[in-house]
Every structure is written in C-alpha cells, then in structure tokens.
Amino acid sequence: MAIRELLGSIIALIGSLFLFLGALGIVRMPDLYNRMQTGTKSTTLGTILTLLGIGIYRLEWLPQMLILIAFILATNPVSSHTLARAAHFTGIPLTRKTVADKLAEEEHRPIPVEEEEEVV
Amino acid sequence: MAEFIIHLATFIVLFGVILASVRFIKGPTAADRTVALDVLTIISTALIVLIALFVNRVIYLDVALVYAILSFIGVIAVARFIEGGL
Amino acid sequence: MKKHTIESWGVRVSVAAVLTLFYFFWTHNHNVSDLAVIFLLAFIVAWGFVTTQTFPRLTPKRLAYSLVYILYLFKEIIKANLDVARRVIQPRIPINPGIVEVRTRLKSPIGRMILANSITLTPGTLSVDIKGDHLFIHWIDVTDIDEQKATEKIVAGFEKYLEVIFG
Amino acid sequence: MIAWFIGVLGIAMIVGALAAVHLKQTVPAIIAAGIVSLFASVLYLLLAAPDVAMTEAAIGAGLSTVIFLYAVYKTRSGESEK
Incomplete structure (x- = not known):
C-alpha cells in the first residue's frame, strides 16, 4: 500500500524532472528545430510518466490516466510536425552548426543559416 | 513521504512553466513563441492533473482531457497561418 | 462488393x-x-x-506485431529522453544538426503518418516534411548524410513492424 | 501551497497580458492572448471552478486563437488583392 504510493510518487517526480528538462531545453537550444526536438520528446515522456505515476498513486484513476496518455501520444507529435514544416517553409534560420539541409536542396532554395551564433 | 514527493514534483513542474514563459518572452520569431505555447499547453495538462490530485476531485480531470484533445488545435492553426494557408 | x-x-x-x-x-x-x-x-x-481504406484488416499476426511495436516505441522514447537530457544538461550543448532525406517503403497513408510520428518521438530525429515516399528529417546529431545509410539508421527499425501491420 | 501557485500563475498571466498589448506583430500577440487564457484556465481550476476552467480551456485557448487568426487572414487576403 505505502510502497505503491511511494513508487507512484517517485515515477511522477521523474516525469516532472523530464518536463523541467524540456522547458530548459527550449530555453537553451540554439535554433528552432533543436528546441522543437527537446520540446516534443521530453514533454511527451514527462507527461506520460507524471500521469502514470499519479495513476499508480491513486489506483482508481488509472484508466482515465491511460486515456489521457493515449490522446497525448497521438496529438503531441502532430503539432510539432506541422510547426516544423511551417517554420522551414518560411525560412526560419538554422543554427551555424548545421551540416546539411536536403529539404532546401530539394526545393532549390538557399540553405537558411543564421548570421551570428546566439550566445546562451 | 509520498505526499512530499508529489509536492516537490508539482513545484518542479511550476518551474518548467516559468522557463517556458521565458522562451516565450525571448523568442525572436513567431514560430519560437509557438513552440513555447506548445510546451506550455502540455505542461499545463500535467499541472492540472497534479492539482486534481491535491484537491482530490475527479471532476478536475475533465479539464485535463479537454486540454489533451484541444491543445494542439491552437498550435496547428498558428502553424498553418505562418505557412500562409489556414 | x-x-x-x-x-x-x-x-x-x-x-x-x-x-x-x-x-x-x-x-x-x-x-x-x-x-x-x-x-x-x-x-x-x-x-x-471511417472508410475501409484507412484501416487494415485485423489479423492475429498484425495484433501481435502492434503490441511488439508499442513496446519497441516506448523503449525508443525512453532512450530518446535520456539522450535529450544528456544534451541539455551539459554546459556546452553537443549538437551536430542537419536535415537529411530518407525513403520509406510504406504505401498506406496512415502507416506513413504513424511512421512520421514515431520518428518524431525517437532519439534525435524530428520529421519536418514528407513528399511522396521521401521523408525529410531534422537530425540532431548527423552521422550520415547519404540517403541509404540514413534510412537504415532512422527508418528501418520501425518499418520492419509497420510493413507487417499496414502491408 | 495553493497560494504560491496562484501568485506565480497570476504574475505569469499579467506578463502574458502585457506582452499581448505591447508586441508589435500580430501573430505573437495572438499567441500571447492564448497563453493568457491558458493561465486563466489553470487559475480558475485552483480557485475551485472546474466548469469555468473547462469553458475557458475550450473557448479561450482553442477557439478564440483560431477565430483571431481567421479574422487576420481574411483581412490580409483582402489587402493583397487590392
């Protein structure tokens, strides 16, 4: 009983740490695409772990948590995918460390690279 | 003990909200701010569930469900608008 | 009919x-x-x-592969997050980003959608655009610009299961 | 505990509202308005009004953003045709 609550709370804590890392990532990363990478991945797993931990902590909420997890897993990549496509379409600059941009080559556009590296 | 860890987790999530808001204030382009909005909506889904755990009411979870379903519509609308279509 | x-x-x-x-x-x-x-x-x-074109017919083999696929996806998501955490915490962020092109063998639209979503959730990759059977992927740590090798590294793991499920 | 939450989210909401007023471009201002209603919805929840929070989440964060963008899109396309 107590062990189960402790386990659930620890899983929720790990999830909240991942959420925090995702937020830290979108502050620290140098360009939009890298921000989106950390933003999508960390927040997805962070939310899943937090909800799962709460579901274990309060066992009668577990089915509802699983439904929420299913919706988040389905909707979260879609929004970031759409946003990445729009950003590349409008020519949001990539960071200077970028090594290749096959999509710009495919569309015969110059590779959008920012002039100065942002100091974080 | 378990309750204390949940409190700690909630405060960490709150710090996450503040950090994402920092990116929203700083963000040079509209797309950067949209990334901040995306992250904020997902973080607030987790935050709402944690609040529901505190006050111990199941009805609060419905708000989290509304967020989980509808949060991405705003982001997609902004992305389509930036792209020029809508 | x-x-x-x-x-x-x-x-x-x-x-x-x-x-x-x-x-x-x-x-x-x-x-x-x-x-x-x-x-x-x-x-x-x-x-x-719902129309019949969007969903494949359910068979036991496909169901089993879907379950294995979900487990595989969760393993990849956890790997991705440890990778992201490692990158974010370091004082000087170790990235080597770029957008690469890969090719998929999947035919059905919903299979391609699930493939793109899975790629977004796995280590260091974010799908940006899709044109026909070419996927354009932002890779945080580019090791191979070449199309074949990138396909092998990014897509092949998922395609193995998705080809059975949606093929 | 709850008081801390209300304080932090209230400050964030005020900052978002100021951003919505002071940002020069249209799209960031609309996103700021969406963020304000997001924080407002969490605040309503903290103040024990889940029904108001649900309405705010659905209409404020989802629908009003889309309607604002649609209105701006309509006016812009009219301008470009002229």
Missing part, C-alpha cells in the same frame, strides 16, 4: 466499440442503457468518419 460492405461495417462497429470503451473507462458508468445510447452515438460518429 458484398465483402467490402461487411468489412466497412466491421470497422465502424469496432471504432464505435473503442469509443464506448473510452466513455466507460472515463466515467465508470455501469448502466447498460446509458452504454447502449453511447454506443449508438459513437456509431453515428464512426459512420461519418
């Missing part, structure tokens, strides 16, 4: 059943007549949205 109709009915009934199951798990409502009304409403929704 007859078989086609039966298949589409099966798809609609199963979608309605899944939606009713969602309702049941969300509310814990045991009342049978309530559930019947919800099933009817869900069936009307499924009637409007």
Whole structure:
C-alpha cells in the first residue's frame, strides 16, 4: 500500500524532472528545430510518466490516466510536425552548426543559416 | 513521504512553466513563441492533473482531457497561418 | 462488393466499440442503457468518419506485431529522453544538426503518418516534411548524410513492424 | 501551497497580458492572448471552478486563437488583392 504510493510518487517526480528538462531545453537550444526536438520528446515522456505515476498513486484513476496518455501520444507529435514544416517553409534560420539541409536542396532554395551564433 | 514527493514534483513542474514563459518572452520569431505555447499547453495538462490530485476531485480531470484533445488545435492553426494557408 | 460492405461495417462497429470503451473507462458508468445510447452515438460518429481504406484488416499476426511495436516505441522514447537530457544538461550543448532525406517503403497513408510520428518521438530525429515516399528529417546529431545509410539508421527499425501491420 | 501557485500563475498571466498589448506583430500577440487564457484556465481550476476552467480551456485557448487568426487572414487576403 505505502510502497505503491511511494513508487507512484517517485515515477511522477521523474516525469516532472523530464518536463523541467524540456522547458530548459527550449530555453537553451540554439535554433528552432533543436528546441522543437527537446520540446516534443521530453514533454511527451514527462507527461506520460507524471500521469502514470499519479495513476499508480491513486489506483482508481488509472484508466482515465491511460486515456489521457493515449490522446497525448497521438496529438503531441502532430503539432510539432506541422510547426516544423511551417517554420522551414518560411525560412526560419538554422543554427551555424548545421551540416546539411536536403529539404532546401530539394526545393532549390538557399540553405537558411543564421548570421551570428546566439550566445546562451 | 509520498505526499512530499508529489509536492516537490508539482513545484518542479511550476518551474518548467516559468522557463517556458521565458522562451516565450525571448523568442525572436513567431514560430519560437509557438513552440513555447506548445510546451506550455502540455505542461499545463500535467499541472492540472497534479492539482486534481491535491484537491482530490475527479471532476478536475475533465479539464485535463479537454486540454489533451484541444491543445494542439491552437498550435496547428498558428502553424498553418505562418505557412500562409489556414 | 458484398465483402467490402461487411468489412466497412466491421470497422465502424469496432471504432464505435473503442469509443464506448473510452466513455466507460472515463466515467465508470455501469448502466447498460446509458452504454447502449453511447454506443449508438459513437456509431453515428464512426459512420461519418471511417472508410475501409484507412484501416487494415485485423489479423492475429498484425495484433501481435502492434503490441511488439508499442513496446519497441516506448523503449525508443525512453532512450530518446535520456539522450535529450544528456544534451541539455551539459554546459556546452553537443549538437551536430542537419536535415537529411530518407525513403520509406510504406504505401498506406496512415502507416506513413504513424511512421512520421514515431520518428518524431525517437532519439534525435524530428520529421519536418514528407513528399511522396521521401521523408525529410531534422537530425540532431548527423552521422550520415547519404540517403541509404540514413534510412537504415532512422527508418528501418520501425518499418520492419509497420510493413507487417499496414502491408 | 495553493497560494504560491496562484501568485506565480497570476504574475505569469499579467506578463502574458502585457506582452499581448505591447508586441508589435500580430501573430505573437495572438499567441500571447492564448497563453493568457491558458493561465486563466489553470487559475480558475485552483480557485475551485472546474466548469469555468473547462469553458475557458475550450473557448479561450482553442477557439478564440483560431477565430483571431481567421479574422487576420481574411483581412490580409483582402489587402493583397487590392
């Protein structure tokens, strides 16, 4: 009983740490695409772990948590995918460390690279 | 003990909200701010569930469900608008 | 033509059943007549949205592969997050980003959508655009610009399962 | 505990509202308005009004953003045709 609550709370804590890392990532990363990478991945797993931990902590909420997890897993990549496509379409600059941009080559556009590296 | 860890987790999530808001204030382009909005909506889904755990009411979870379903519509609308279509 | 109709009915009934199951798990409502009304409403929704082209037929082999695929996806998601955490914490962020091109063998649109979503959730990759069977992927740590090798490294792990499920 | 939450989210909401007023471009201002209603919805929840929070989440964060963008899109396309 107590062990189960402790386990659930620890899983929720790990999830909240991942959420925090995702937020830290979108502050620290140098360009939009890298921000989106950390933003999508960390927040997805962070939310899943937090909800799962709460579901274990309060066992009668577990089915509802699983439904929420299913919706988040389905909707979260879609929004970031759409946003990445729009950003590349409008020519949001990539960071200077970028090594290749096959999509710009495919569309015969110059590779959008920012002039100065942002100091974080 | 378990309750204390949940409190700690909630405060960490709150710090996450503040950090994402920092990116929203700083963000040079509209797309950067949209990334901040995306992250904020997902973080607030987790935050709402944690609040529901505190006050111990199941009805609060419905708000989290509304967020989980509808949060991405705003982001997609902004992305389509930036792209020029809508 | 007859078989086609039966298949589409099966798809609609199963979608309605899944939606009713969602309702049941969300509310814990045991009342049978309530559930019947919800099933009817869900069936009307499924009637409007589902055609047979979008979903493949369910067989035991596909079901087994889907379960294995979900486990594989979770393993990849956890790996991705440890990778992201490692990158974010370091004082000087170790990235080597770029957008590479890969090719997929999947034909069905929903299979391609699931592939793109899975790629977004796995280590260091974010799908940016899709043109025909070419996927353009932002890779946080580019090791191979070449199309074949990148395909092998990014797509092959998922394609193995998705080809069976949607093939 | 709850008081801390209300304080932090209230400050964040005020900052978002100021951003919505002071940002020069249209799209960031609309996103700021969406963020304000997001924080407002969490605040309503903290103040024990889940029904108001649900309405705010659906209309404020989802629908009003889309309607604002649609209105701006309509006016812009009219301008470009002229």
